[in-house]
Every structure is written in C-alpha cells, then in structure tokens.
Amino acid sequence: MDKDKILEKARKENLFNDEAKNNKRKKGDEWGFIAASSVLILFGFIFYFKDKSVSHIVSIHGAYVGFKGLGEYFANKEKSDLVYAVGGLLLFIGSFILAVADIWKL
Numbered sequence: 001m002d003k004d005k006i007l008e009k010a011r012k013e014n015l016f017n018d019e020a021k022n023n024k025r026k027k028g029d030e031w032g033f034i035a036a037s038s039v040l041i042l043f044g045f046i047f048y049f050k051d052k053s054v055s056h057i058v059s060i061h062g063a064y065v066g067f068k069g070l071g072e073y074f075a076n077k078e079k080s081d082l083v084y085a086v087g088g089l090l091l092f093i094g095s096f097i098l099a100v101a102d103i104w105k106l
Contacts, residue, residue: 029068033064033068036061036064040060044058053098053099053102056095056099056102058095059091059092059098059099061091062091062092062093062094062095062096063088063089063096064088065084065085065087065091065092066085066087066089066090066092067088067089068085068088069081069086069087069088069089070089073085
C-alpha cells in the first residue's frame with residue numbers, strides 16, 4: 001500500500017476522532033461552563049438579596065453539572081467524572097424539589 005492510500009485511510013478512520021477538533025470542542029465547553037456558571041451565580045446573588053428563592057437557579061446549574069459529568073464519565077469511565085456527575089445530579093434533584101415546592105407553595 002502506498003503512502004497516499006495509507007493517509008487517506010487514516011483520515012477516514014479518524015474523521016470523528018480528530019484531536020484538534022476535540023480539543024477545540026473541549027475548550028469551548030470549558031468557556032461555556034464558566035460563562036453559564038458566572039451568569040447563574042450573578043442571578044443567584046441578585047435573587048438572594050431581593051429575598052427571592054434561588055432554588056430554580058441552583059437546579060439549572062446542578063442539571064448542567066450533573067449531565068455534563070455523566071457525559072464525560074460515559075466517554076472515558078473515570079471515577080472522578082462519576083463523582084462529579086453524582087454531585088451535580090444530587091444538587092439538581094434537591095434544588096428541583098425545593099423549586100417545585102416553592103412554586104406550588106407546599
């Protein structure tokens with residue numbers, strides 16, 4: 001097999017596992033997480049100081065953290081990602097219950 005055919009075969013096999021694209025996606029995810037967290041924290045402070053419930057904001061953040069961690073865990077099976085996911089999902093479930101209780105005045 002000549003060099004061109006080997007390179008073409010390697011490109012086809014690595015179409016979805018391109019390291020440069022994966023690195024760009026990872027950096028984008030990190031910046032998105034930082035931005036989303038910052039906005040949610042800002043709104044959390046505003047709601048807290050206005051004596052409003054912040055449980056729905058914490059619920060959104062917990063869902064994001066938990067499901068992001070689950071995705072990372074299923075991709076690489078690292079236990080630290082599983083701990084991260086479980087923590088985020090527990091935060092989500094607890095704050096979601098509080099948000100629903102607050103909405104329905106339970």
